[in-house]
Amino acid sequence: MSYTPPVSEIRHLLSTVVGFDQVSATARFAEAGDEMVDAILYEAGRMAADVLAPLNRVGDTHPTRLENGKVRMPPGFIEGYGAIAQGGWVGMAADPEYGGMGLPLTLMTAVNEFIGSACLSMNLIPLMSQGQIEALEHHASDELKALYLPKLISGEWAGTMNLTEPQAGSDVGALRSKAEPLGDGTYAITGQKIYISGGDHDLTENICHLVLARLPDGVEGTKGISLFMVPKLIPDADGTLGVANTLKVVSLEHKLGQAGCPTAVMQYDGAKGWLVGEPHKGMAAMFTMMNNARLGVAMQGVSVAEAATQHALAYALDRKQGQTPKGATAIFDHADVRRMVAGMKADTAAARAIAFECAVSIDMATATGEAAWNARAALLTPIAKAYCTNVGIAVADTGIQVHGGMGYIEETGAAQYLRDVRVAAIYEGTNGIQAMDLVGRKLSDGGDAAFALMDEINAMDHPALRAAVTELRHVTDWLLEQPLNERFAGAVHYLAAFARIIGSWTHLKGARAGGKHAKLAQIYVSRALPEAMAELGKVSLGATDLYALSAEDLAT
Numbered sequence: 397m398s399y400t401p402p403v404s405e406i407r408h409l410l411s412t413v414v415g416f417d418q419v420s421a422t423a424r425f426a427e428a429g430d431e432m433v434d435a436i437l438y439e440a441g442r443m444a445a446d447v448l449a450p451l452n453r454v455g456d457t458h459p460t461r462l463e464n465g466k467v468r469m470p471p472g473f474i475e476g477y478g479a480i481a482q483g484g485w486v487g488m489a490a491d492p493e494y495g496g497m498g499l500p501l502t503l504m505t506a507v508n509e510f511i512g513s514a515c516l517s518m519n520l521i522p523l524m525s526q527g528q529i530e531a532l533e534h535h536a537s538d539e540l541k542a543l544y545l546p547k548l549i550s551g552e553w554a555g556t557m558n559l560t561e562p563q564a565g566s567d568v569g570a571l572r573s574k575a576e577p578l579g580d581g582t583y584a585i586t587g588q589k590i591y592i593s594g595g596d597h598d599l600t601e602n603i604c605h606l607v608l609a610r611l612p613d614g615v616e617g618t619k620g621i622s623l624f625m626v627p628k629l630i631p632d633a634d635g636t637l638g639v640a641n642t643l644k645v646v647s648l649e650h651k652l653g654q655a656g657c658p659t660a661v662m663q664y665d666g667a668k669g670w671l672v673g674e675p676h677k678g679m680a681a682m683f684t685m686m687n688n689a690r691l692g693v694a695m696q697g698v699s700v701a702e703a704a705t706q707h708a709l710a711y712a713l714d715r716k717q718g719q720t721p722k723g724a725t726a727i728f729d730h731a732d733v734r735r736m737v738a739g740m741k742a743d744t745a746a747a748r749a750i751a752f753e754c755a756v757s758i759d760m761a762t763a764t765g766e767a768a769w770n771a772r773a774a775l776l777t778p779i780a781k782a783y784c785t786n787v788g789i790a791v792a793d794t795g796i797q798v799h800g801g802m803g804y805i806e807e808t809g810a811a812q813y814l815r816d817v818r819v820a821a822i823y824e825g826t827n828g829i830q831a832m833d834l835v836g837r838k839l840s841d842g843g844d845a846a847f848a849l850m851d852e853i854n855a856m857d858h859p860a861l862r863a864a865v866t867e868l869r870h871v872t873d874w875l876l877e878q879p880l881n882e883r884f885a886g887a888v889h890y891l892a893a894f895a896r897i898i899g900s901w902t903h904l905k906g907a908r909a910g911g912k913h914a915k916l917a918q919i920y921v922s923r924a925l926p927e928a929m930a931e932l933g934k935v936s937l938g939a940t941d942l943y944a945l946s947a948e949d950l951a952t
């Protein structure tokens with residue numbers, strides 16, 4: 397499938413919409429000037445289009461296989477991953493002390509978009525490593541950092557995150573994996589983890605599993621969980637790989653999509669592990685990885701939305717059906733098809749802008765240490781994760797519709813986009829859990845971060861946008877007075893409204909450049925703001941009606 401990286405759109409976004417100049421003006425990211433940004437977008441885009449895009453279909457038709465306990469990747473994936481690692485894209489935001497480039501997360505986010513658009517099945521392996529690198533940078537001992545970071549950053553080793561167990565999905569605190577101290581500073585890790593992305597593969601010489609487990613004195617729930625580094629092959633102090641650890645892949649999951657990405661059931665049988673961070677503080681350490689991964693997964697939604705839009709436009713311009721007074725016409729000229737394709741493009745741009753607003757906030761928090769940037773990033777993370785992945789799914793679905801019957805037939809590739817992206821609303825915390833995080837933890841500051849963002853949005857002189865912000869304020873005030881379960885009942889609607897208001901604001905900022913940006917903003921804003929008002933109207937419906945229906949009422 398051909399793919400054209402949207403370099404000029406991302407350039408526009410950085411300069412006109414999300415204020416990337418603030419990031420490059422900091423001492424920390426001073427190197428990320430225009431020339432560097434252009435070079436990164438060009439090089440990463442070229443790699444994605446030339447090397448990775450041809451692998452997208454291959455991954456779908458040649459799923460990962462488990463052979464004699466080892467996972468084999470689809471043909472060409474070793475070379476594809478090699479291009480990502482050799483380009484330095486895995487560790488581009490990592491600490492230069494360990495071989496990283498120390499570049500802003502915002503630029504890594506752009507590169508991740510390209511990789512995900514070109515081949516989503518290839519995206520999770522470097523994404524998991526990036527999250528693990530950040531978690532180790534923040535929480536690991538100096539010895540662990542020195543041993544693992546250079547290899548992860550270079551892409552020679554890959555990282556995974558191991559939270560989920562059969563009885564512990566969204567409720568991570570229910571996990572049963574155990575860690576027994578061995579008396580020499582190491583631990584024996586025992587337990588089963590399911591759905592582990594990249595649990596095994598033949599792309600790297602070693603795989604580093606970050607595993608959540610409970611120490612003997614760990615209390616029940618999330619407060620008693622610790623985090624451990626459990627390598628597939630145990631390295632000696634200078635990184636030379638030694639004996640195999642006592643862990644194995646039990647099976648690979650058969651999935652709706654991302655057939656080229658291995659999702660493994662992992663068994664740890666007294667596997668040797670090293671504590672990362674403090675005992676019983678594993679969730680805090682894992683949260684570093686999860687927040688990084690949430691933005692990465694948000695970009696998976698944007699990636700697929702972008703690729704599906706390109707694909708649908710090309711088809712709509714080529715396929716002829718129906719007549720105009722001038723004769724046979726491409727379906728693109730029908731108003732309803734224009735509605736679909738223009739909507740896909742506008743929604744994709746809004747989702748990308750929200751994710752980049754989040755990335756810029758994270759970079760500014762890193763560079764300045766200011767609490768307000770941290771709070772803005774924390775607020776935007778669940779909004780970006782849920783909205784961008786929902787857009788990815790909706791746009792891929794509309795892409796099928798644009799293709800008509802050919803969208804339902806696998807050979808056009810339109811259906812693969814939908815199958816591949818569907819899981820993005822589920823993993824890294826389901827989108828329902830993201831919405832609950834938004835109305836729960838992220839409003840626990842009394843709404844300060846949310847109101848600060850609303851003030852920023854309100855500074856734009858646009859009557860319909862201001863009316864929507866006024867309503868968002870009222871609804872936020874109402875939410876803050878409610879018990880948690882009332883908030884949760886309307887959480888998805890609140891997130892949907894907030895995202896559309898931010899999306900409209902970003903579109904209107906971009907519209908200042910005029911031309912196609914202004915026209916696209918008109919498409920988005922005129923649809924998204926009424927939708928936001930409707931969603932806000934549903935937030936306060938509350939939980940009573942939902943609990944009034946019994947399970948018997950819902951059965952036949």
Ligand SMILES: Cc1cc2nc3c(=O)[nH]c(=O)nc-3n(C[C@H](O)[C@H](O)[C@H](O)COP(=O)(O)OP(=O)(O)OC[C@H]3O[C@@H](n4cnc5c(N)ncnc54)[C@H](O)[C@@H]3O)c2cc1C
Pocket residue numbers: 556557558559560564565566567590591592593594651659819822823824825826827828829
């Ligand atoms: C392809 C794939 C790759 C994955 N990769 C990884 C990985 O690398 N590492 C890893 O650790 N895990 C991974 N996961 C697991 C993933 O993170 C979980 O599937 C996800 O967190 C949801 O958990 P669950 O599947 O047990 O669903 P459940 O927790 O059983 O949720 C089912 C439904 O109930 C809802 N729900 C659950 N609890 C609540 C609540 N308190 N309030 C309201 N609604 C609730 C959910 O939103 C959802 O709609 C992966 C999953 C898949 C499918």
